Amino acid sequence: MAIGSIFLGAVKKYNQQQIETRFTLVILPLKPLYSMVIVGKQGQEREGFRIKLNRQSVVAGYLRSPLIVGSIAAILIAGDRPGQVSVAIAVILTLAALYMVLFYGRSRPEEQEERALMEELTGIAAMAGWFDEESCQVQYDAMEEAYKDNYGGNNWKNDLHNNNINFQKIPLLYGMALLNAELHPSAESRAMRNKAQMLYRGMKKVYG
Secondary structure (H helix, E strand, C coil), rough: EEEEEEEEEEEECCCCEEEEEEEEEEEEEEEEEEEEEEEEEECCCEEEEEEECCCHHHHHHHHHHHHHHHHHHHHHHHHCCCCCCHHHEEEEHHHHHHHHHHHHCCCCCCHHHHHHHHHHHHHCCCCCCHCCHHHHHHHHHHHHHHHHHHHCCHHHHHHHHHHCCCCHHHHHHHHHHHHHHHHCCCCHHHHHHHHHHHHHHHHHHHHH
């Protein structure tokens, strides 16, 4: 496809889900339109959930293909006209291309913990910070409603503050604390998130 749009920049692969960004295309990718957490694909068709434009995916979308093409061209030139400069350029471009393909945008262990939790709660293996404000609010409202339905109408913030907690509550508490910290960033919301994270990690150590 020389003119139209294309998904590029696959990063943050985890549990068969990854981020890709849709670009307008006129021979080369021009403008990133939106990023998605992809849960399924067929050709250029994607199934998933739109998120905020992901910087690493955009960078990968712009650079991966040019670096691969450039490294191949540099290797051919160095083979045809060997010299210190041509060989050095070929080595640098090849290493850069390998880094972009194999290592750039990998999901870190601390991200995987949060993504596993969010996938369990929402079906989307995403960091809370990837959602736009509207999507974040929708996910938060659904979790809060589920919490009240399951725990006698309790307010999760009060339960967390007063340590009215059993291990069954902890994943949902942590999920709401993560989303709440994104929706209402403050020292208080970060403290609640950190407390919920500590409880969640402790639960995982005990119960697996």
